[in-house]
Amino acid sequence: MLQVSLYRYNPETDDAPYMQDFSVDTEGRDLMVLDVLELIKAEHDGSVTYRRSCREGVCGSDGLNINGKNGLACISPLSESVKNNKLVIRPLPGLPVIRDLVVDMSLFYAQYEKVQPYLQNATPAPAIERLQSPEERAQLDGLYECILCACCSTSCPSFWWNPDRFIGPAGLLQAYRFLADSRDTATEERLAKLDDPFSVFRCHGIQNCVNVCPKGLNPTKAIGHIRGMLLSRAT
């Protein structure tokens, strides 16, 4: 039997959060962590609350802290997550808990909104589409794949301490995604907004973000590129 410890908190009935233990029969299968949550919800306690949708690492809704490391429950196999037959599941750290494993992502989205994550181009639109060479398109690889699961930003100490001022790895990865886009003409305006001591420069390069990204992306590298662009803009 797998020993599972779940973070529980219902603000309407609980004074404080607590951990609840479950013994789950996995029948020896190497399930995904999300399967275990579904088992608990179906067979042990129907009030256990979490977000999920696609169950295949695409929607980004089930980012959780699994045995101390952020990741997507649906693509985290027990064989890689469980230590000593124990599975501890908590909500993503640093964001307010709404209930059990569900966190309030408002701060995260507010930072995302700040980087204006959409193409801006002042020139008249061509009849069909704005063209890119294969090389220009390749600049966006490793950037556009982000699913905004927040695993990275909620593992970043700088984001924990200043979630209202530091954009965080997820937002900065998207900031660079549009800075690197050959079709975007708002580069100068975008950079001007990032040159304060908090938005970008609170990143101290600890790389927690790189370590947890379930899509294998590298926000630290993107942040380095933004820093480089700010530097060449200033000199």
Next chain:
Amino acid sequence: MVTSVTSFSRTGLSDWLIQRITSVILLAYFVFVAYQLGASVDYTSWKDLFDQTWVKVFTLLAALSLAAHSWIGLWSVFTDYLTERLLGPVGNVLRLLCQLGASLALVVYVIWVVVIVWS
């Protein structure tokens, strides 16, 4: 609320650049001092050494670098941990007090270095 008013240069890029440049200067100075320590540590040789203008200027530069470098570093630490978000309203007061204390100490240190080296 945490703002940038008390940061060293108000822009993230300059703070970051200054942090890098001052660390190079400090490294060079410490290597220089370590080398001199290895060579000789008696009174006359040190007096001769620090009588040279370039050593005085280098020392002053190192002191200023240390002050700037520390301020940028401490400012980051204070604005990370001594905030309203973490400690409630008392965080703002505490942060301001620490910033005052740290800036005062750094100014005193720089003046002290000037007095020692140029007198």
